[in-house]
Amino acid sequence: MRIALTLAALALSTQTALAAQCGGSFSGFVEDMKSEAVAKGYKQGLVNKFFASVKQDPRTLKADRAQGVFQKPFVDFSRRLISQNRIDVGRSKARTYANTFSRIEQKYGVSRGVLLAFWAFETDYGSFQGDFNTLNSLVTLAHDCRRPELFRPQVFAALELYKRGAFSPTKTTGAWAGEIGMVQMLPADIIENGVDGDGDGKVNLKTSPQDALMSGGKMLSHLGWRKGEPWLQEVTVPAKMDWSQSGLDTTKQASEWARLGVKPREGKLANLPASLLLPQGRKGPAFLAYPNFRVYFEWNQSFVYVATAAYFGTRLEGAKPYNAGNPEPGLAGAQMKQLQKKLKARGHDVGKVDGILGAKTRAAVQKEQKRLGLPADAWPTPALLNKL
Incomplete structure (x- = not known):
């Protein structure tokens, strides 16, 4: 108990310190970052070169504030993201990189549909990886007081990549939130989970699908992915049941859900604990979410994105289109x-x-x-x- 309290107090004091350092003069903030980098052991010359070109990026802040697409309900959101073309291209990529996906499944236990869905949603299979200057975005978001505790460590991770020759302060680009490459990974994740998948001696997530996919598989494994287990399965539900048992806060064995009248639309229920997911209520689509589903939230915090990515992964592996049902009207x-x-x-x-x-x-x-x-x-x- 004493250790837990000490760790909690330390975390709180760290967050307080971070909040005190965000905001204010951007140039002053950058100077503070440079001083901290030197204190961490980086040479002054390297630090000066790394931060020499950094600028505050208003476009990054605008993108951070404007995420209205996540207000859409599941059916609308998923239909917007999942097109027949994305399905066709995904299945083609699965054939092209079959050996890479087999290696991922053997080593990390992550099914190919899962990574194909992320690849599709994050960068349209690598065709558009973002045109934001990564360093500018990371420092801008670290300076902004909304989530400094998330982005500040990523600045120093980018510095470490720069020291290793794997990051350019002026040329490295990606998404507005600082993610890089085909499956969009933050600098710290690249350091921890980057894999040379094509054997050229480098980890290049922007131009090598093998590197990007292997790295994504390793990261999901690191986040707790359970090898070889399913993540989501569409089901039908009875007209009447105790709906308060639905949602991610309630978990039952799949066999118990079966006794309550929950049935798979295809195949059999897995012999695993699961939650009944009703993205648009009892009259809309219904899924059983297995333990691996929760790992998705380590990748992205948006419920509607996670549900859609997980569902798309099943489609890419042959599942039927979901039954949209007839959900009650929601709220604007x-x-x-x-x-x-x-x-x-x-x-x-x-x-x-x-x-x-x-x-x-x-x-x-x-x-x-x-x-x-x-x-x-x-x-x-x-x-x-x-x-x-």
Whole structure:
């Protein structure tokens, strides 16, 4: 107990220190970063060259604030991201790099559909990897006080890559949040999980699909991927059941879900613990989410992105298109923000009021539905908003 308290206090003091150093003069912030880099053991000349060209990037901040696509419900979001062309190209890539995927499955236990889906969504199979200057983006986001604890360490990881000759302060580009390469990995992840998949003696995630895919497989393994296990399976649900048992907070053995009337649309249920996932409530698509599904949240925090990426992985391996059902109408962005404010007023932790139906908002919705005697399927409707 004493150790846990000490670690918690240390983490809190570290976050406080980071918050105190963000904001203010950008040039002053950069000087502080340079001093810290030298204190970490990097030579002053190297540090000066690394930071010489750095600039604050307003476009990065604009991109960080404008993520409205995640406000879309699962059916709309998934149909936007999953096209027949993406399916066809994905299956073609699976054939082209069959040997690489076999190596990944043997070494890391990550199924090819999983990585193909990330490859598709992150960069359209490498065709567009982002045109943001990576160093400018990372330092801009570290200076910004919204999430300095996430981006500040990535600046120093980029410095380490620069020291190794694997990063250019002026030429390395990628996504607005600092991710690099075909499957979009942050500098610290590249250091920890970068793999030379094509055997040329280098780790190049921008031009080598083998390097990018092997590195992505290693990272998922590092994040806790369970070798050879499924991640998501579409199911049908009975017309009536205790909907409060749905959601990621409840886990049952698949056999127990079967006794409650949950059936696979294809194949058999795995002999594993699972959660019943209803992205748009009891009248929409339904899935069993196995333990590997939770690893997706280590890659991306957006519920709708995670659900779509996981589903797309199953499609690329031959699963049928999901049954969209007939979900009840949901809430528009302004209504969702109104709902989040009402939930916060009732003491629920919904995170930021952003109009996005994330995991915290879903959990709060489900609790209020249960309290009000509504079907507690975690899908917010105008009826719930009116009752609140």
